[in-house]
Amino acid sequence: MSIDILADLRAAVLDGEPAEVKQMAQRALAAGLAPLAIVQEGLTAGIREVGEEFQKGKYFLPDLVRGAHSMEAGLEVLEPLLAGNGEARASLGTVILGTVHGDLHSIGKNIVGALLRASGFEVEDLGVNVPTQVFVEKVRESGAGFLGLSALLTTTVHQQEAVITALEDGGLRDRVRVLLGGAPIDKAWADRVGADGYAPDAARAVRVAKELASAS
Numbered sequence: 001m002s003i004d005i006l007a008d009l010r011a012a013v014l015d016g017e018p019a020e021v022k023q024m025a026q027r028a029l030a031a032g033l034a035p036l037a038i039v040q041e042g043l044t045a046g047i048r049e050v051g052e053e054f055q056k057g058k059y060f061l062p063d064l065v066r067g068a069h070s071m072e073a074g075l076e077v078l079e080p081l082l083a084g085n086g087e088a089r090a091s092l093g094t095v096i097l098g099t100v101h102g103d104l105h106s107i108g109k110n111i112v113g114a115l116l117r118a119s120g121f122e123v124e125d126l127g128v129n130v131p132t133q134v135f136v137e138k139v140r141e142s143g144a145g146f147l148g149l150s151a152l153l154t155t156t157v158h159q160q161e162a163v164i165t166a167l168e169d170g171g172l173r174d175r176v177r178v179l180l181g182g183a184p185i186d187k188a189w190a191d192r193v194g195a196d197g198y199a200p201d202a203a204r205a206v207r208v209a210k211e212l213a214s215a216s
Contacts, residue, residue: 005024006045009025009038011046013050013067013070014046016067016069018070020070021070021073022073022074022076024042024074025073025074025077025078035078035082038078039074039079043071043074043075047114047118048119050063051064051203064202068115072114091120092121092209094124094143095122095123095148095179096124096126096176097113097123097126097150098134099129100129100130100151100156100159100162101131101159102153102159105150106127106128108150109150116209135167136163136167139176140170143175146212147163147177148181148205149179149181150181151180151185164195179197179205180193180198181200186198197209
């Protein structure tokens, strides 16, 4: 029965059904399953399948959005219980995430954040239109190992370079791995400005972050 519940939960995440995911998470708890197991074998497994379908070209941006929202609906039920039971998912590190100054786009950033959380990262999302100095101060204060900079406009991509330069000027560059993303971004740009990683979509952003985490 427990296997069936988790399979149904994964399917609900894959189908992008937040209300059903929340209901299935509650059913799994009622069946006596541990909250951590429900997160790992239900929600995380489901959102991983969403990312895989996206990479295969079978899912598109709206499917990623629905999957992320569904996974978050399940986490709303389970995360308070994880803390209360003393359970904790092993953290792969903390990621500071934000859209650079002058850019108000958030959907891609939000999906990346959701997938990173589901994959075991802690995420601090600074939102959109984030000034360069705010990124720098947050790196200084938090000690986070990763910084994700999103830019969706060709007129704002230079802000990613500005953040990296400010980190260097502040003596903080060696403390953090900088990851770049956004529609106008490619590997050549990431290499040119001295970033540690680049990903063209949310699923690959998680893969790059995991690779960097394992190498550190």
